[in-house]
Amino acid sequence: MTTSAADTLRKLHAARARSAYERAAATCHHAGVTPDAAQTVPTTPVGRAANALRLSAQSLTTLDGAEADPAAAARCARNAAAAAALAAQVAGTLDDSPAATTALRAALTASQAAAKAAGGMAAGQDSALNAAADEAEEHATETARAAGWTRH
Numbered sequence: 001m002t003t004s005a006a007d008t009l010r011k012l013h014a015a016r017a018r019s020a021y022e023r024a025a026a027t028c029h030h031a032g033v034t035p036d037a038a039q040t041v042p043t044t045p046v047g048r049a050a051n052a053l054r055l056s057a058q059s060l061t062t063l064d065g066a067e068a069d070p071a072a073a074a075r076c077a078r079n080a081a082a083a084a085a086l087a088a089q090v091a092g093t094l095d096d097s098p099a100a101t102t103a104l105r106a107a108l109t110a111s112q113a114a115a116k117a118a119g120g121m122a123a124g125q126d127s128a129l130n131a132a133a134d135e136a137e138e139h140a141t142e143t144a145r146a147a148g149w150t151r152h
Contacts, residue, residue, distance in 0.1 A: 006070055013073035013117075013124055014063055016137050020080035020110065021056050023141055026150040027087035027107075028053055031094055049090045052083035074117055074124025077133070081107075081114035084140065091149055103140070103147035110140035 028034075028049055038054045039047035059076045088107035092100050113136035116122065117129040124130070144150045 007067075009070035009124060009130070010067070010073040012130060012134070013070060013077045014060075016114065016134055017056075017060060017063065017073070017077035017080045019137050019141060020077060020084045020114070021053075021060055023107075023144050023150060024049075024053050024056060024080060024084035024087045027084060027091050027144060029151075030149045031087065031091040033087065033090055045086070045090050045093070049083070049086040052079075052086045056080040056083040070124040071118070072124075074114075074122075074130075078111075078114040078118040081111040081133075081137065081140075084144075085111040088144070088149070091147075095147070097147070099143070099147040100149075103143040103149060106136070106140040106143040110136040113137075 031046075031049075033046050033049050033053070035050060035054065037046050038050035040051070042048035042051050056076075056079055059079055063073060063076045085107045088104045092104040110133070113129075113133040117126065117133040118124055122129050141150070
């Protein structure tokens with residue numbers, strides 16, 4: 001893979017990671033999940049969501065400060081999407097509206113798509129899996145907004 005292609009992929013994954021992190025943070029805020037709720041060994045859904053958000057923030061900081069390879073950037077996006085899915089699960093327990101149910105499903109789908117794009121032989125380089133993960137992230141963001149979970 002050329003340096004240019006690797007840089008393009010890294011930027012693509014980093015953008016998806018930031019989007020998922022922002023969605024996770026806004027959803028945690030909406031659900032009342034605060035940073036002090038993070039547990040090193042999570043025993044509650046709130047503790048898991050807060051810890052996942054904390055770890056995602058650390059991953060993004062590392063990703064921003066280094067020239068990560070596409071696989072590492074894809075894993076960062078996967079982890080941020082998983083944090084957003086955990087946050088959506090907590091938010092979903094507080095609201096059983098159709099919009100919240102749709103947002104939770106979209107968050108889970110985005111997390112699964114990001115995992116597929118980052119995993120196995122793809123290692124963040126499969127264009128079809130990356131496109132599916134990008135599309136799923138956009139949909140998850142739209143549905144979180146419709147559920148009132150985001151600040152925009």
